[in-house]
Amino acid sequence: MLERTRRKNRTEVTFVLPAGHPAGEASVVGDFNDWRPGAHPLAPRPDGSRAVKVTLPTDQQVGFRYLAHGDYWFDEEAADGHDGRNNFLNT
Incomplete structure (x- = not known):
């Protein structure tokens, strides 16, 4: 799930995963890091x-x-788009 708050010149995006899915540690990786x-x-x-x-x-x-x-990569269903390899988010 994605939570977005648009500010004057920035967008705060909170990336959210449900409890226990997937098990273990997880991070979000992308163009921004x-x-x-x-x-x-x-x-x-x-x-x-x-x-x-x-x-x-x-x-x-x-x-x-x-x-x-x-090394388990997975997608965000609520993303603004998918290209078969990555998710996309429009800020």
């Missing part, structure tokens, strides 16, 4: 879900994916 695994790990929330907030410039298309323990 040079695709570095672990740069933006998702942290537990009180409701059991996991999330991380990333601030991005407005009016851009950003590629991203999730990466979980065991």
Whole structure:
């Protein structure tokens, strides 16, 4: 799930994964962190879900994916687009 808050010249995007899916650590990787695994790990929330907030410039298309323990890459169904390899988010 994606939560977005648009500000004057930036968009705050919170990437959210449901509790226990997938098991183990997970991070979001993409254009905004040079695709570095672990740069933006998702942290537990009180409701059991996991999330991380990333601030991005407005009016851009950003590629991203999730990466979980065991080199498990997976997609975000709520992304603005998919190209068969990556998810896309329009800020």
